[in-house]
Amino acid sequence: MFLRGGKRWAVFISGTGSNLSALLEGRSQFDIGLVVSSTPKAIGILRARRAGVPVYIMKNKSDWEGIETALAEYNIDRVFLAGFMRIVPAVFLTKWQGRILNVHPSLLPAYPGTHSIERAFADQAALGVSVHEVIEEVDGGKILLQRETKRSSDLESTEFFVHVSEHRLIREAAAKWNTVQI
Ligand code: GRF
Numbered sequence: 461m462f463l464r465g466g467k468r469w470a471v472f473i474s475g476t477g478s479n480l481s482a483l484l485e486g487r488s489q490f491d492i493g494l495v496v497s498s499t500p501k502a503i504g505i506l507r508a509r510r511a512g513v514p515v516y517i518m519k520n521k522s523d524w525e526g527i528e529t530a531l532a533e534y535n536i537d538r539v540f541l542a543g544f545m546r547i548v549p550a551v552f553l554t555k556w557q558g559r560i561l562n563v564h565p566s567l568l569p570a571y572p573g574t575h576s577i578e579r580a581f582a583d584q585a586a587l588g589v590s591v592h593e594v595i596e597e598v599d600g601g602k603i604l605l606q607r608e609t610k611r612s613s614d615l616e617s618t619e620f621f622v623h624v625s626e627h628r629l630i631r632e633a634a635a636k637w638n639t640v641q642i
Contacts (some may be wrong), residue, residue: 466638468493470536472544477504479542479563482627483634484511490638494534496527498546524552540634541594550596560594561637563630565622567606568592572599577622581615589626590632605633 468491471480481494484587495515508515516530541548541562553560557627566576567588580587588608593601596597609625613617 461577466491467538468534468536469540469634469638470494470496470531470534470540471508472496472498472539472541473502474498474545475502475504475541475543477502477507478623479626479630480504481507482631483540483542484508484513486509486631486634489631489635493536494530496530496544498544504543518546521546522549524549528552528555538634538637540630542630547598548594553594553596556594558593559634561591561604562594562599562601563626563633564590564592564599566590566599567608568599568603577619578615581618583612584595587611587618589621589622589629591629604637605629 471492473480473495474497480495487591489584492513495504495513497505497515497517500517505515505517514534516527519526529598537559539556539560564576568581568590570585571580577587586608588602588606591605592599592603595601607625607629609622612621
């Protein structure tokens with residue numbers, strides 16, 4: 461599928477791929493041309509295959525050359541990190557500067573890194589999700605979209621609310637940054 465004037469996105473995953481699914485559901489608004497997985501075990505790979513989207517699986521931890529080749533092969537011009545659990549090297553970030561986004565389950569700059577929902581929940585802090593540009597500092601780039609999420613009395617349903625909110629925000633971000641320069 462090619463939407464005139466739109467960009468072609470690659471989605472980078474490492475696990476379940478529920479954010480990938482949310483993006484795949486938005487394909488009438490933007491084009492997903494490739495899924496990159498850091499591991500052959502990611503369930504998200506099945507979601508991509510079912511949707512007919514090509515998948516590139518990293519051959520090892522530092523297979524960034526392989527990724528670059530796949531991105532070029534599929535004419536990708538935007539990257540969304542969606543639960544991608546590898547550090548992206550500086551040289552890759554420089555090349556993709558302004559064209560690589562990440563979704564994170566907290567109101568950044570609060571609670572960067574892992575276990576963000578648990579930590580915010582334990583602190584009784586405000587909960588939410590953010591989409592931001594990716595820079596070398598983990599979860600540290602310019603915040604592009606952010607939304608507060610309601611909390612529940614237990615962690616499990618709070619996590620559910622945050623993830624649903626994440627799925628909405630990631631789709632909104634891809635649609636919004638599909639035609640404009642980031
Ligand atoms: C998401 O909460 C993402 O923000 C975080 O890891 C989770 C990945 O979930 N970094 P999924 O693979 O998209 O289901």
